[in-house]
Amino acid sequence: MTDSVKQKISYPKEAWRFAKSVVKGHVVTFKNLFRKKSTLQYPEVRWELPEGYRGLPALPADPKTGADKCIGCGACARACPVQIIEVKAHMGEDKKRVVDEFSLFAGRCIFCGLCAEACPTHALVMSKEYELAEFTREEAAYNRERLNRLGGTIAGQQDSGKEVS
Amino acid sequence: MQPTVMIVAAAIILGFILLVVLYLVYGLRKVMGWIQARIGPNRVGWEGLAQTIADALKLLTKEDIIPKNADKWPFIIAPIIVFVPAYMVYLVIPFGKGNGWVVQDLNIGILYVVAVLAIPTIGIITAGWSSNNKWSLLGAFRAAAQIISYDIPLVLAMVPAVMLAGTLSTQGIVNAQQGTWFGIFPRWFIVSQGVGFIIYLLAALAESNMTPFDIMEAESELVAGFNTEYSGMKFALFFLAEFASMFTVSAIAVTLFFGGWLPIHPSLSFIPPVIWFLGKAAVFIFVIMWIRSTLPRVRVDQLMSFGWKVLIPVALLNIAWTGLLVILA
Numbered sequence: 294m295t296d297s298v299k300q301k302i303s304y305p306k307e308a309w310r311f312a313k314s315v316v317k318g319h320v321v322t323f324k325n326l327f328r329k330k331s332t333l334q335y336p337e338v339r340w341e342l343p344e345g346y347r348g349l350p351a352l353p354a355d356p357k358t359g360a361d362k363c364i365g366c367g368a369c370a371r372a373c374p375v376q377i378i379e380v381k382a383h384m385g386e387d388k389k390r391v392v393d394e395f396s397l398f399a400g401r402c403i404f405c406g407l408c409a410e411a412c413p414t415h416a417l418v419m420s421k422e423y424e425l426a427e428f429t430r431e432e433a434a435y436n437r438e439r440l441n442r443l444g445g446t447i448a449g450q451q452d453s454g455k456e457v458s
Numbered sequence: 459m460q461p462t463v464m465i466v467a468a469a470i471i472l473g474f475i476l477l478v479v480l481y482l483v484y485g486l487r488k489v490m491g492w493i494q495a496r497i498g499p500n501r502v503g504w505e506g507l508a509q510t511i512a513d514a515l516k517l518l519t520k521e522d523i524i525p526k527n528a529d530k531w532p533f534i535i536a537p538i539i540v541f542v543p544a545y546m547v548y549l550v551i552p553f554g555k556g557n558g559w560v561v562q563d564l565n566i567g568i569l570y571v572v573a574v575l576a577i578p579t580i581g582i583i584t585a586g587w588s589s590n591n592k593w594s595l596l597g598a599f600r601a602a603a604q605i606i607s608y609d610i611p612l613v614l615a616m617v618p619a620v621m622l623a624g625t626l627s628t629q630g631i632v633n634a635q636q637g638t639w640f641g642i643f644p645r646w647f648i649v650s651q652g653v654g655f656i657i658y659l660l661a662a663l664a665e666s667n668m669t670p671f672d673i674m675e676a677e678s679e680l681v682a683g684f685n686t687e688y689s690g691m692k693f694a695l696f697f698l699a700e701f702a703s704m705f706t707v708s709a710i711a712v713t714l715f716f717g718g719w720l721p722i723h724p725s726l727s728f729i730p731p732v733i734w735f736l737g738k739a740a741v742f743i744f745v746i747m748w749i750r751s752t753l754p755r756v757r758v759d760q761l762m763s764f765g766w767k768v769l770i771p772v773a774l775l776n777i778a779w780t781g782l783l784v785i786l787a
Contacts, residue, residue, distance in 0.1 A: 315753065322752040325493045332497045 342421045347404045350378075350397060351420035352437065353444030361441055362416035365390035372411035377401045397440060399425050400433035420444060467561045471548045479701040482743065483510045486701075489747040517697075520690035525590060528687065532588035537688065537695035539581030543574045544699040544706065551709045552628045554719050554731040560629055567628040568620055571710060572613050575665060578699065579605045582674070582684045585696075589687040597683025600758060601674035604664055607765045608671075612661035614773035615654045618780035619647050619714040632718030646717040650783055654776045655715045657769055659745075662711070664765070666703035668746060670753035673761060708742035709735075 333340065342348075350369075352361040365382030381394040409417050420443050427433045435443070484499065484507065491498025499506035524533055550567040553559040564570050579602055586598020620626055623634035637645045648655055664671035675683030685696045712718055716738050719731030756764070 318752050319748060322493045322748060325495060326489070328495050330492075330497050331495045334497075
C-alpha cells in the first residue's frame, strides 16, 4: 500500500501557502529598498576602528623623552609566533642595553598582538594601521625609524597598549 | 505613410529604445543594489548615470569573436533576428493621444504584438544551434519549449481586453477605457481583469525570459544559455533586445489593463498623456525589477507544469468570465 506512505498534499492549501510566501518575499525586498546601505565607499569613507584594534605593531614615542621606550630585551622577538621581529642590542657602559637594530617584516605579520603583550615597557603597541600594501618585498620590512613614525601617529596610546590581557 | 516619414519614425523609435535601455540597465542595477542594501553604480558621471554608456562603449570596442566551429552566417544573423522583433513591437505602442503618438495605429495591433513577440524564438534557436556549444544548445531548447508554451497564456490573457474594447487596435483599446465609474474610479480594464493582468505579467516575464523564468540562460546551470558564445556587439544586441522587451511588456500591460495614456481621473488631464503613459510604464518596469530581485529561478519542470496546468486553464476561465461580462453589459 503505497498510498498510506505517500504524504497527502492539499493542492489548494499549497497554492495558498505559495501565494502568501511570494507576497511576503516581495514585502521583505521592498522594505530593503529603504534600508541603510551597508556599502562603505572605502577610500573616501573609512571604518571607525574599535578600541583594541590590532594593526601593525609600532614603537610610539614617549611624550617625556621623545624617543621610544624599547629597552632591547628581545621579549617581543621571542613571543612572535612567526618570528618576524629581530632585536639586536649590546650592553652599554652603564649596564643598560642599547638597541642597535629593531626590525619587523610586515609581510608575514599575523597581527596576533603577542609582541605587544610581551613588551615589559609597553614600548611596542598595536597601531591601527591596516593599509600595508607595498610594491616590493623589501618595502614591507620595517626598521626602528619606520616603526617610530608609525607609532607617532598614535602617540599617547602607549599606556593603553597593553589592554589585550 | 510616406517613406521619409517612416524612416524618421523608425529613427526616433530606435533612439528611444537606446535611451530607454541605457537607463533601464542603470535603473535595474540601482534597484537591485538598493534591495540588496548596496549603493549600485555611482562612479561614472553624476550618481553613475553614465555607467551604462561606458559599458556600451566597452562592449562596442571588444573583439568580435566567432568560434571556429560555429555556423558562421546563422551565428551572425541570430542576434539580429532577436533584436528586430523587439524593435518592431514599438510600431503599435500608443505613447499618447491621437495618431501623432503612435507610429502606426494598426487595426490588428494586439495580434501584431503577439505575432512579433513570438519571432525571437527563432533567433534564439538559431543562436543556440549555430554556436556549436552544448550550453548554448541546451539553452535554446529550453527557450523554445518555454516561449512556445508561454505564448498561449500570454495571448489568452490579452484576449479579454480585446473583448471588452471590441477592437484590436491599441489606440482603440485605450479609448475604450475612457471615463469613470461613480466619478471616482477609472474605467480601466484592470477592474474586471485582475486575474488576467497577473497571468499576463507572469506569461510576459516568461516570454521575454526574465527572472524568475530565465531558465534558458540560467547561469548556474548553463553558463549563459543561448548567448554563451557571443561577445561584443552581437552580445549587446541580445542585451538590447532583452531590455527593450522589458519596456514593451510594461507598455502593453499599461495599454491593455491600466488605461494607456489616460489620466487616473479626468481632473488630472492637464498632465500630458505621454507623461501618464511613461509614468505608468515606469511603475511596471519597477515591478518587474522588484520581482527579478526577489524570486529565485523556477525549475524547468515546474515552469512547464505551471504554464500548462495553471496559467492556461485560469486564463480560459478568465475569458469565460469576461464573455459573461460582455453579454451582461
